[in-house]
Amino acid sequence: MGFCHSMVLCMSQNKEIFGSEKEIDELVSSVKTVLREGAKALPVEQARKMKGYGVFTEIIEGKLTFGARIRTVGGRVTPDQLREIGQLSRRYGRNYVDITNRQGFQIHFIGVDDLGEVLREILEIGLTTKGGCGDTPRAITTCPVSDVDKEQLFDVTPLVEKVNRHYYEKWDVFGPSAIPRKFKVSITACPYLCSYPQINCVGLIGVTNDGREGFTVTIGGGLSSAPHIGKHMPVFIEEEDVIPFLEAVVEIWKSNPKYRPRHRARIKFMVDDYGTEKLRRLIEARLERKLEDYQHFPESRGFNNHMGVHGQRNGDYYIGVPVAAGKATGEKLISLAELVEKYTDGGDVRVSPQQNLVITNVPGENLERMEKKLVETGFPYNSKWAGNIVSDIASPFCSSSRVKTKHLAEKIINYLDQVIRGNEINVRIHLTGCPRDCGQHWIADIGLQGKLSSGRELYEVTIGGGSSRIGRIIGKDVPAEKVQYYIGNILKAYLKLRSYPDETFLEFCDKYSINQLAEFMETGFRVV
């Protein structure tokens, strides 16, 4: 039995901790009560119990609808689960599904009368929305191919499953009424750090120490309007010590009343105040032992979104399938599930942190047919750019913004596919609709943060971000209709002016001042 299947089984063996029909019924009846009778009708305690259940209000065309965010464990879903998600979206969500950068799925347009049914069906297929939003321990991000890829240092998926389960078993320690804000963890042994551990509260990066497998730590990362890259805490932690370590961090965080007001409550502010050394001593005091030193920080080898065909350790192949800005349809997911069942050897599907999908266990003899079929499903399999672009949800689903980032993302993909070809360009573009930065624009090679001003969609452009660095702002108030050309310009300048063929976009950006880069952006076609 493959890993994915055993992980799903783990979830279904003890469904109650991951969410229950009772909780769903209470949630839905409370929603209906408030809808009918207003705020006073809902006892505070009742509301508090339902925090962080992954359900959002989305007012679309004046009508109250709901969004449901489905968590996965490590991005893994079986073909059956994928088909069900597709069917749910077709039945209740206008055939639309968002693929999220915390490796989950989001269905929208759900009417109040269908909400209970949707949530129950999600539970029934061994997945959950509980812990999908709010002040909860969010889905642990990881490399989508950590168990099959040849380049991984070792397989972290069993640990991801274990920590995830632990969160739910100890909801009284990690759950929304217990922690001051959301708690984000990434666990990876991918040499490319494709799950961006350094933008998480805690990132555990696989290393070996005297032949032993374990993790070194980055702590205090987080984006939003005060972007922080996690700092290296130079320690070595073996797998069995990961949970006690995370518990110690959470206990220290919870114990200081300074981190209770929401705007100061993120772990990144605690790391600012304490520094990693003091924090390490506090953790050691809680654990009642010293942590082992580990000085070397394993930098990312570069950007790799695992798209295209790659050999697996077992001789099969995995295929990365781009999803343009994470926008999928129920129908496409259903078609993909069928392909996986038909042409893989017990393979499954993984959501990547770049909002794409990966299919595993494709035997060599089926590769060609699988690739041909993938094109037929309507996923942009031949697009050079679709897999490199990440976008938040923004308008119309998220009321924090009125800009349509996903729409712009699609325009950028179409434009760049026409004007910037060639496989050697490995540039990531991220869009986000407000300073909360769900689209992670600060760490993109090219980042875009939108706003609506006097009816116009305008973007701030950042450049030169990476898995361990924040980009520099090079443009303000760029009108949406110009963004694609500006990006095309700077990419053309990069292609023309890079010092050697392997020079990365980051290295290129570092050679120039902000003014020079801004000039390339505005007039790149003249420079080249």
Added chain:
Amino acid sequence: MEENKLIDLRKLVCPFSLIAARKEVNDLARGDVAEILVADSSTCESISTWAEDEGNKVIEVKKEGDYFRIILKKK
């Protein structure tokens, strides 16, 4: 006569806060003023964006200690 209504949603969380605000504001008469208190900035944004989209006039949004106050006039 125009009413001035205080709607305290500080103890409510998503998804209830917006539903409650919508219900309470929809129950007001044209020209009534609502003062809505919410605990966090994202709820504050959702409610003010929704209120404006519906054509109400958002008169003021201010942070008061650890909560936010939205003052709006019903259309």
